Amino acid sequence: MSRCATVSRVLDEPIAGTAVHASTWLLLEQPGPWGPHALTSSRLDPALGRALEDAAEGSGVRIALIRRPGRHADHGAPPVRQVYAAHTVPGRGWVRGAVTSAPERLLDIDFAALGRGDHGTFDAALPDAAPHDGCPLAFVCTNGRRDRCCALLGRPLAAELAASGVAGTWEVTHLGGHRFSPTLLVLPHGYAYGRVDAPAVKEILHRAREGRVVTEHCRGRSAWARPGQAAELAVRARTRETSADALDVTEVRSVPTGEQDGVPPLWEVTVTHSGGRRWRVVVAQNAAGPPRPESCGAPLGSPARMDVIRVEEGTAEPAP
Template identity: 65%
Template sequence: MSTCATASRDLDEPLAGTAATARTWLLVEQPGPWGAKALTSSHLAPEVGRALERAAEGTGVRVALIRRPGRHADCHAPPRHEVYVAHTAPGHTWVRSEVVEDPRRLLDLDFAALGAGDHGGFGTPYMGAPLALVCTNGKRDRCCALLGRPLAAELAAAGEEGAWEITHLGGHRFSPTLLVLPYGYAYGRTGAHAVKEILEAVRAGRVIAEGCRGNSAWERPGQAAELAVRTSTGEDAAGVLAVVAAEGAAPRWEVTVAHADGRRWRVTVAQGTSRPPRPESCGAALGTPARMDVLAVRQAPEGAAQEDSTGRRPDLAASPYEIPTTLTSE
């Protein structure tokens, strides 16, 4: 039987502009089985999962469960939970970690501040290997288990200390899917060799655009626009590009992408539909998922809007924007 990932690959569905959106990720270790809605259907106390969902709503924070690759004993009460909080806004990325005995402690966090990039002193700076988070939740979609779990296991066997399984990254049909922190770029249809190259690039402060779905800090039109600038210019340095504005509304936007050196680009992005119909998830009815098509990339003239009224270059970390869109995360 054909899977949603096979159909998406065979139809060459574009990856750019399909990443889950989150300026900040809150990742909570929870071994054992996960249900389709893992925050309330795992061995994490359901009332805690529901409370975390409510606390994160509308703040720019996305909560997910993680576990180490491999076989998962059905243990109900792990003595300790590794927790990571990661902010992905270019120019202000950080990852902090802490081990907690009771995840209820996380409800004391200021989620609005986390979404804005203020960790409030939580944990300590994480200085370890880049985090490679592979979606493996077969209860949401079997492709995530069939394709994601072998990838996560292979990364762990190869000695990638930052390899984890994660409950959900959206876009089952792009399995195996991967989120890499600290920079927050998501990837699809990734093999182990490609992931190793991606992680080597992250260690060197670079971003690989091939196979990239986008940076989770941006809404989906912004994700596609930033990747288009990287592809057209060859810019691979992490943390130097930011989406600073988007004019228009679905199905067409004019997105402004700024470089830390002052250059700017205007990118025309159109929302289209993927045809012919294909399953967006295994077992789902055929559909025509939205896609982000980049129609044009134009560099602004030298000196145009490169400095504000005080003569300062744009602050990449202070460039949040919101785009009204009909797209939803799976």
């Protein structure tokens, strides 16, 4: 059976508007093997993993495990772990880093506050926390126990980046969208990418260091839900705006479509520029065809795709 990433690539499936939605990321170092649900199927205490999942539920915080690229021999719990927290909303974003020998301290975080962008609760739980002012961080999904494409395509990419001296490279447990492997999350801005190779990642990180975003291979900014991601990338394509924080999604409104069968969900998204310009973007959710597996071993399906129907500047009138 063909790998899900191969099928998606052959079908030229669009990737804009496919990033996971998380206003804030919490990333905890956990070496060794990962299972399909890494917070509860790794060498991290599963009771702690479940408690963290429960604490983050509905908060806007997404938790993932990370490890350094390379071989993953099981040497037990590390004496000290790296932890990152990052808020990705334009104009209010930040990245904080800390090390800890007691990962249970993460349960002291007020996750609702962290999801709103309050890093004080992270700092209080991890007293040595400080701003991460260094190089951009690149997290490559490599969890083959969740999907084999992430291991077969992601692990070689992470290893190549690390071997070529790309600082800030980590492996991560899950970024969604296995069929777009290798997938990548870049902080501080929170843009996700798919179908990337090492030269592309180096260019993405170079631009991120300048506060800019590369739109090629971009799945969207995790700060927004999928309609907002697709709308923002459509405005960037139209305007050639590359400043990462120049655009914001300020409203996403569902457009009533009645009870007609076959009418796709529609959204009207308002995208604003820091200089005052505004765009109204109409986005439809359609089913991708022909059927394809959303992950390796899954039955054939028709995953949702975000299609931009219209982009109009300078108006916020309701869509017809």
